[in-house]
Each structure stands twice: as structure tokens, then as C-alpha cells.
Amino acid sequence: MKKTFKKRVALLLAAALTLSVISVSPAQAARKKKADFDPNGTYHATLGIQTCTDLWLTHMGYYEKSQNSYYNTKNADKLMYKNKDTNKDTAAAGTLTNAEIAGNGTYTVKLEGLDSMNETDISQLHIATDIPLNDTVKFTDVKASINGKEILSFDEGVPENEDPYLQGGMVILLLNHWRAELVKEVAAKGLSETVESGYKLLNGTQDENVEITFTVSGFDYDNPDATAATETPATKNTSDSGDATDSSSSVPAVPVAIVVIIIAVIGIGIIIVRKKKK
DSSP, X not given: OHHHHHHHHHHHXXXXXXXXXXXHHHHHHHSOOOOXXXXXXXXXXXXXXXXXXXXXXXXXXXXXXTTOTTTTSTTTTSEEEEOTTTOSEEEESOEEEOEEEOSBEEEEXXXXXXXXXXXXXXXXXXXXXXXXXXXXXXXXXXXXXETTEEEEEEEEOEEOOOGGGGTTSOEEEEEETTOHHHHHHHXXXXXXXXXXXXXXXXXXXXXXXXXXXXXXXXSSSBOTTOOOOOOOOOOOOHHHHHHHHHHHHOSOHHXXXXXXXXXXXXXXXXXXXXXXXX
């Protein structure tokens, strides 16, 4: 009887173990492993922005569905807001231009021709990418311009550090009302919050433009087409530079030689006179 009982218990345990393996294995197989960064790969970036005056026009641009319900939909590259009359998600007029990050280089993401519909305040501004999280890729020389005027720049990009917003890839922050340390850093650069939830930076009119340029490094190859706009070199003071050059190279050689000869002759004359006196 005891042997039979033990056999039954053993069979039940074996069955339970088999069922547990069967039930876990499909789940493990279905679980997607996050891809590693490919230094020879090609990735993408988009401009993330949110206004905060009244309508809260929003384009977060995260490359992941749980944090960006518009991802991979017809509204993925539009600024959306909740229309108060219809209570429906509505697209604001404006064109978003994304960047294909194909190697080391300087890239631009932008929003052009925005009808901001009286929205003047911005609570968030960032670069969203689908580059897997890694310690290799660096973002430097990050600059934001609004309506042709540079408003902010970072020598080194400020990475997003809150996990929910990083499921789709690396994110670089420029403005975010809900990141106290970033608000302080931006204020130290001369741009302080001027409204309850952010910064008054838009005009509230039609045809507004927002642009972010940034340099990416960490890939195993360079993108020859991804170069920064050529800056106009500082005007040289030709008279000053000419004077400096002349002072070192245009001193007449003949007068100097004559002076040397005269000094030598005088020295020889003094020696001869001394010898005669002796």
C-alpha cells in the first residue's frame, strides 16, 4: 500500500513538473528579447514635443506602443490633441521630418509649418530614437531652435532615465517640466520656466517651426552625408594679421646686415687702437 502511494505521488509530481515545463516554455519562447545595439546598423529619430497652454498638442514619438499609442499608425508623425467639440483625437497642421541615423554624423529632426492654434507654451521637447539602450552611442552638440532662433544647446545630450519611456529606444531630453534636475540645468543656461507647466516659446500662430540638430557617435562607420551645416568663419582682421606677418617676415634683410657690419668694424677698430697704445 505504501509503495503504491509513493508511486502515485511520484507520478503526480512528474506530471506536475511536465505541465509546468509545458506551460512555461511557450511563454518563454514568445517573450521577445530586446535587440542589442548594432554598430553597423541603421536607426531612426524623431522630434518629441508637447505644448501645455490649453490644447496640449502632443507628439512623443516613442518607438513603442505602450507609451505611444500612435506608433505605427497613420497618426505616428502628427501632433495630436483632443478636440473639445468632438472629443476625438485630432491632428494639428504641421509636418514632422524624421532622421535616419546611418552611422556617425550630424542629424536634424524638425517640425515645420505648425499651426499652433494659440498654443504658446512648451512642457516637453526631446529626441526619441529606436536605438537600443547601450553605453556606446553618444549624443553631443545638441541644439534646439524655434522659429529660426536657437533657444538651447547642450555639449552632451541629457539622456532620459525613466524606464517606461525607454522601451522603444534611447531618448535625449532638452526640456521637460517634470524633470526637476533638467529644469535646473536649463535655467542655468539662461532659459527658465515662465508658465505653470513649462516655457513660453511659441507665438501661437500658424507656420511655426521647431528644429533639433545633434551629433551621433559610437557606430563603426561614418555617414558622409550627415554633416553639420557649414558655419560662416569669423571675419578676419586682415590689417592686424598682415601686420603680425610683416613683423616677423618683412623686416628688410640688408639694413640689418649693414648694422651688423658696422658694429663689427667698430669692434675691430677698438682692438687695433688698444694694441697701438700698448
